[in-house]
Amino acid sequence: MHDDRSHVQARLRRFTRERLEPAVHPEFQPLQVAHWSVPDEPVPFTDAVDREYEPTPVGWTWGRAWSSTWFRLSGRLPEGWSPEHTEIVCDLGFTADRPGFQVEGLAFRPDGSVLKAVSPRSHHLPFEADAEGDVTLYIEAAANPDVAGEWTFAATPFGDKLTSGDVALYRLGAIGFVRRDETAWELLQDIRVLSGLLLELPQDSPRHHAIVRGLERMLDIVDPDDVAGTATLAREAIAPLLTSPAHASSHRIVAVGHAHIDSAWLWPTRETIRKVARTFANALELMQRHPDFVFAASSAQQYAWLEEHHPALFARVREQVRAGRFVPVGGMWVESDTNMPGGESMIRQFLHGKRYFRERLGVETEEVWLPDSFGYSAALPQIVRGTGNRWFLTQKLSWSQVNQLPHHTFWWEGIDGTRVFTHLPPADTYNSELTPAELLHTERNFKDAGAATTSLVPFGFGDGGGGPTREMLAAAERSRDLEGLPRVEIAAPSGFFADAEAEYPDAPVWSGEMYLELHRGTYTSQLRTKQGNRRSERLLHEAELWSATAAVRTGEPYPYDELRRAWENVLLLQFHDILPGSSIAWVHREAERDHARIQEELTTIIDRSAAALVGRGSTPLVANPMPLPGHGVDAFAIAAPDETASAATWERRPDGGVLVDNGVLRAVIDPRGLVVSLVDAVSGRETVAPGGAANRLVLHRDTPNEWDAWDIDDHYRRNATPLDAGHPDSLDVVAGDDGSAAVVVVRSFGASRVTQRLTLAPGAPALDLELVIDWHESQKLLKLYTDIDVHADVSAAETQFGHINRVTHENTSWEAARFEFCAHRWVHIGEPGYGVAVANDSTYGHDARRTPRTGGGRSTTLGMSLIRAPRFPDPVADQGTHTLRIALRPNAGIRDAVAEGYRLNRPVRRVVGDHAAEALFALRSETVVAETVKLADDESGDVILRLYESAGGRGSVSVTALFDSAGCERTDLLERPTGDAHDASSATLELRPFEIVTLRYRRRR
Template sequence: MHQHPQRTVDRARRMLDERVRPAVEHRSAPLRIGVWRLAGEPEPFEQATAGAFEPFTAGSAWGPAWTTAWFRLQGEVPAGWDAAVVVDLGFDGGPGFQCEGLVYRADGSIVKGVHPRSQYVRLDPGTATIDLYVEAAANPDIAARAFRPTALGDGLDGGGEPQYRFRRAAVVSIDRGAEELAVDLDVVIGWAVELAADDPRRSKILRALDRACDVIDPDRIHECVESARAELAPVLAVPSAASTHRVAAVGHAHIDSAWLWPMRETVRKCTRTFANVLALMDDYPELRFACSQAQQYAWIEEHQPKLFARITEAVATGRFVPAGGMWVESDTNMPGGEALVRQFVHGKRYFAERFGVEPREVWLPDSFGYSAALPQIAALAGFRWFLTQKLAWHPTNHFPHHTFWWEGIDGTRLFAHLPPVDTYLSELTPAELNHATKNFRDHAGATTSLVPFGHGDGGGGPTALMMERARRQADLEGAPPIEHLTPTAFFERAESEYPDAPVWVGELYLEAHRGTYTSQAAMKRGNRRSEHLLREAELWCTTATLRTGVPYPYDALDRIWKTVLLHQFHDVLPGSSIAWVHREARAAYEGVRVELEDLIAGALAALAGAGDTTIRFNAVPMAVAGVPALGATDRPAPVEQAVTARYNGDQWLVDNGVLRLTIAADGTITSLVDTRHDRELVADGARLNDLVLHHDLPNAFDAWDLDASYRATAAPLRTIDSLRVTERPDAVVVEVRRSHGASAYEQTITVPAGADRVQFAIDVDWHEREKLLKATFGLDVRASEATAEIQFGHVRRPTHDNTTWDEAKFEVCAHRWVHVGEPGFGVAIANDSTYGHDIRRLPGQPGDLLAGRAGTGIGLSLLRAPRYPDPETDQGRHHARYTLVSGAGIGDAVESGLRLNLPVREVRGTAVPAPIVAVDGDGVVIEAVKLAEDRSGDVVVRLYESLGARPTGRLRWNFVAHGAEIVDLLERPLEGCDVEEGAVRFALRPFQLLTVRIRVQEVTGDEDD
């Protein structure tokens, strides 16, 4: 017969959708429904099912936003039925972003979850009477509102309008033959669309589809199933060629630990998803399901211990796979170095203690770019491989590899994979598999790519349809053969066959979601303060334990670290969750602050003892500056230079003996001269500490994205309400008040006597909408590159737009400082809570040989006001500090960042205890001083090289010890070290991270390492 390809495809699709799929349910009978509605938070099974259930009619409305309703389903199974229960809570759209349900037996045991793509509930063999409970969550479909502002993310709305209409609860008889035919048609139609028009295989498929449709009688579907399948069987039986690209299918359910739902709902999403997976494994033993985020396992262990026991059994058989090894799938741009270490430490410890496994792959499919420090951190935590999907989101520059070696700032490499299927939510459709094959950029050296499949973001996981698709395409001509593998099995194969994969050096910068460095400023400040308070708490508590014998607060610190790590999840710290999430996060950060301040105060009080002398404790133990780890008595340094302020017409002249500043009447700095170098820092026509407001209207993803077009809308805030200058013996302080629109700004400029730096603070009562606030510094420094601190080191990025790769970095992430410089002279700007920066060349003056040449502009992104997913993002009061250091090298920048973030502590007492550790070696920074995780009492010191150099030096300690060794991040021995008289000698490579374990207890022959 003459084929009309599109007509054949359309005919087959209609037959599948309108005839075959409806015929899967051969017969059905409604169930009796009762309901118990909860106006508040969820309740456990025993408590909720003890309520008085009211009669409920299918078709009725239920579920104000975020509320829970318990439905009881009762009925009988007709004799002879191959029966299942179908539940439709009012599903509309995809899983994970709307109502969901968890099905329980009457004894409280969990059966499975239900969602739009998994509505059927298997009945236990021999079931005659149905008595099931469904915990139904009325989660509003915020994503369906096309990423527009909505108040539905603000919290529980027990008195609001119902979100859903309960459609159906029934017992049905399943026609297994029709079910199989539906999958056959699904796969064959898919390949009829995907194969090229001139592919002979396509012609055979089209003919088979026509013949199958010919034999299907719409009035007698159940009698035609076998004959229709027989027409399709030949094209489904042709094996694939040996040279075909292969696919490693890994079951997955990317569950955001918070996003368009609160964390309490994530606990239930995990329960529903994991129950689905365990039920699916009963029917499909080949399924391998990879689940990362130790926090999510811990939630199940706490809230659903029986389900956790089933997970433990499945882990033991190798089918349920703890992957990734982090506490959560965190952001990797903004967490500090020690925090990223603890993500791996806490994640790996949990997996080892609960399951006896140690993942070797970093599993971060959806984080928003990846720090160049990550390879070294991961390798020292025992990882070998790295997986992400997010780089497929690049809108401009396509990442050039799918399988590659990723090299970090210190030279450490991880074997990395970017799945060419371009999704971590694959459904194993022919379209996805064909795209993976055609898109893969490394066919020359590699034969296999990984496909994470299963509904995700909001959970759901793999389904029976996906598993059936995999079976039919496991060895099918035209399709990439599918194997169900664990991540470990995939990476072992991929690395062995492609050891000479290309190398990518440096950060994996994501050309999207740049606004996440700034959105929800309270998340950024809360994270930064928490990290540094933890650093102080561990140092002072370790010192107090060694010096005074007070107990070390292991449990408290463990719990606090896990709270901080949880909030580094890649939609919480980046500021891209609903208002409910961020409201709870602000409260959590405040709780962390209060508890850590109490721990620090208690440790310092124990160290200082009784008395009335002021004792100063300094937590900036850094070799470059020679700062001791502990403090001294209250003897302020003498002021060698006076600092003066003089009003001159419409400007103020401030001179501290090192720097001369001109502060204009509008409160900006129009001149800053470093007298040591006779050097003007302000570029022609520019200013320092200039507040600039921009329109901030990204094309999509409000809280996530910052589009380059914002730069065309700069509006400097130069009108002032007042300017006040105060002269003190040690500093001149300039206070500037401004108001603009609905917001008020209070800026403080402090010029300390005899210092090479100027300190800035800003308090903002922010009530703008869709605006971006920056503090800008136009510097007369010609720099083709800018240096920015990252974890355990720094990276250099271009300040020009020579290529599209350079142009894409118009907003970048930095930690405590950025630096620009020329040979012999540089400027650093340190901050206490800012991550987003733009550092770009300033235009010179063409045609005038005597005019200034191109300088460098540094902009600190202080505040945004996106409207989705939280319409009230950042509304309210904010505070930030930053410091400009003139004549600064990289070491000065490192010191300034530490000083700004680690304040000197003052307590009253008598004793001045000696520092417990100190370090020699230019540019060597001690990152952490703590007691060992195994609670042995050993002291662990983590240090790193900060300048990109190769120093030698010593780590010295001042307590009784019985040796020391180099350990990995999990504090397991790596190698011995050169110990002599209370010190360890070392020679570090650029940016090397080194962890030293100092043995406090003497090791006997009976003890294990």
């Protein structure tokens, strides 16, 4: 008897392909198909149902990119067919076995209720007929192009509706009734599990031989000419193989039905709205037929879309949420990026997300669900716990190119010392199909085996949606307790986390950021989207501050709804494929448009509030370049501008360069336009390293190994073209009316040009650099390097509510892999007694490296990634003109770095009028920052003040409310009381390093 694995597998493949799969649907009867093509953007069912439909044959080519076509299916149950064994198959023209990345459809009943979605791996529809046996269905089909091109990720015009053309992409396939043989289908699922297990087993194991012999017997029993008649006997032959239980020590896997749906990526957000409806409809249909099925879905935004566009479907979801089978997870508005959003934005992701889940679905989520974000900020643990969460899940770190975290289950410790129980599914995917190969990889890969016994695997088609299929549920059922596999059970994530934490309370600790050793280019790609985010965050802060001040001082109505909408729009745009710049052109075009609209709306709110403070009809605002102490709570003892400071002076040097001096700083710009000297008057120390410069521009070749918009690979450093080899196009000096002096350097290269404006303001401790970049390169990276004469072992880079220190050497593979890192508004390079702060208004990608120093020792070079030019998914990413601002402050400590970051990013507005000096709070602290002032989210009128310790040490702050307050109490980050109350309007607080404190002030009415 032939019993080797290759023989039986070859026999199985042919039998399955030629006999068993056709036997599942042995008969087919076509339905009548008609269509109506939507002229432009998608329309609801009510608009589509009464249109004129045209008869449509099989093979009809249809669907220009991003268009929609409605198909009407009609027919009668064939004579003699049983409704219980009939379903409909619908091939819309699927081009590959890839759900979520091509044509998709959603089926509606004639009354407009949703039935189910169709896609390449789930193209069946349940049979439903009227009393006479007649069937009528409508399918909204989306002709979404395969932008990824079978994962080739080449430049494509299909990334925008404006450039994708009118060519029909799809050819309609067979649509009709099929008679379904349930026994043949079940046999097919049996074979898939056993053959998959067979491939994973050692060939000399008893289990291997038993499966080979059993499958051979089954193949001998089943009659290829009568599969239907012998399928039951075939199943009985292999039943013992499927009832042999797993070993007592087998790993336990909690399988969570899931469909990670990118809120935008290779499709616009308008398409995500439809993907959510399709995926959720599929999950609901599976729940009707599989009582143990549990489906988890994140992102309050996606539920809100469903509620708005498909209220009846949303009502069905809510019913299953109450039953515990449809499980909202994550508690965030969207699965956002966590590297670049500001601290307040990260809090609002949870505030808005958890509020929606609580108010609309009656659920208090406790797990953070971020399987696909591109690395995780070290500030997150405190934010996670402060917003009422207990657990954290991600999978993306398995993508790291060099190093893998040493644990899959552990406590993650943030910059302030807060810890959160964390799990990285060892399946290394959030799109599992629960195959034996995936299940055994999970068991073998689990790094905490011996100390822990359980892991989680999300299963279902994701990214583009679709979710679990009935085949996946069949695999889960067969793998529940099967020899050779880990035990599998379908359950909600909360059950897994509760069990895992109870089993492994002394899990090891990972401290600091969870850095993804991949996708480092996302700190830089799509500069306009990033600038829009930074500016929108600033205006949200100002709008809340001024609105709260006007409400308290004048009774002006607080714009709760307007601010809520603005926040939710910004939070959506922080999704992990929008803010990082890794979406198609359409997405970023809309992001830029939306940020512009948001900023206009917020400016209107600010102006309205300021007008209320000064008296309506007055000119409301006077710009002030620096924060004022005690006003607007931006301040933490930042000095006001010295109006008596002498104007900056300048002089031409004999070599053609320029010397600029404002009495605080002296800068020398050589004939190449490079800042070769920067000395502060207090220390008298030179900032620029010998032979170096403070503003070197270098153009790098930027050809990532795989993912254009996502990645910067380290070989970019070996392909560098300095842009200071010769004299610039021009070098001019401009004296400002405000007493400043600016050196303007224009430099051309390739098809591009950069204008640098180096400015010293009177009495300013920092040199300001404005760059206007007219960018027309392809696959290039422009970096600005600052050579700092400082012997720094670490760089300190701002993150949410604090900063993170990273070493400047590459002693280990972990350190070498972190060759590009994310910083928010500033980076500090220091040695004992002296440091330099470099602040920015819209740059996130940085690197800091030790460099040999002329004359001995070493200095430190800080690089800032200004702009890129990837070709995929947006082939014209960032072409055009951009303006960025950077500030270089010598003789600076961390506190000075924080001040420069605020100065560049939050220029304070000063009210001139009756209430000009009436800030809401007076603060006194060296290091504690008042980050946010707003009215309470519950619309009670209470005032919320959020503080944090910014320097990384113990911080004391005295806070006094300058309005009629009945006292204050500490709350969590969601503004819920924590029990610590003060009756007085003044309080002195002690904060631990990087601690966030939220105070709620009760106003006297």
